[in-house]
Amino acid sequence: MADTGPHVATVEIISFGYLHAAPPPAHLTIDLRAHFRDPHISPELRHMTAHDEPVRTTVLTTPGIEQLLKATAAAVVALLSGPSADGATIASGCAGGRHRAPVFAQYLANRLRNSGIRVALTHRDLDKPVMTRDGEPSR
Template identity: 50%
Template sequence: MAESTAPPVRITSFGYGHCRGGLRIPRAHLVLDLRTHFRDPHVAPELRHMTARDQEVRDAVLSTPGISELVEATAAAVRAYQAGPTTELVTVAVGCTGGRHRAPTVALAVARALRLAHDWQAVTVIDRDIERSVIAR
């Protein structure tokens, strides 16, 4: 199959709770803030110390009402940026409170949606805060 000529995409997941002391909200064309509108797996004691690398966390996030629609809308917005005349990198930042559950799961889902829609691999996902400590609330 021919490789896509669409500009590359970088999706960075992060935690707003870690944005201090030099760490900032990543600069991006699109920034998704998942903190208040979507259920946080952190509140479930059995998921709190897990991350989006665990299937149970991904299942919990992806079954949250509205998440699949947000993933598709974000993928559509990225495709709109890619339709422009530039071949520059398109950037997306996805944030939740700690950057361990919702943000990396949604980042991965957006990347998957883009890869499936375009049959190309020019999507990079960076999980900036997934290994940071759990934020006490």
């Protein structure tokens, strides 16, 4: 078998919603529910997703989010620096998985890619129905 060169670790980033299912297994899980502005509370943003600019702007202008992105990127670098590092899985979760978590995941992925890290990004619940706080689909 031919040598394909050094193994390059991949960081898997998964966004998800706690109201849809249990968090995915991860080395690091970022829970965005309690500390960051939820676009869901604004009726005009509720049925939008992280694909929509008003949602991204709302999430990214929340105080503390830039510091959390920077700290999470630093944590990923630390995980990859370990002696047996073979990649890492980072999960970012919010209530429904349509707003905060996927925006955070996308911007974390961009930051890591810009620093030369290979990233696989999955939005587990982005296209699922809008949920209410009691776990029921919104009408």
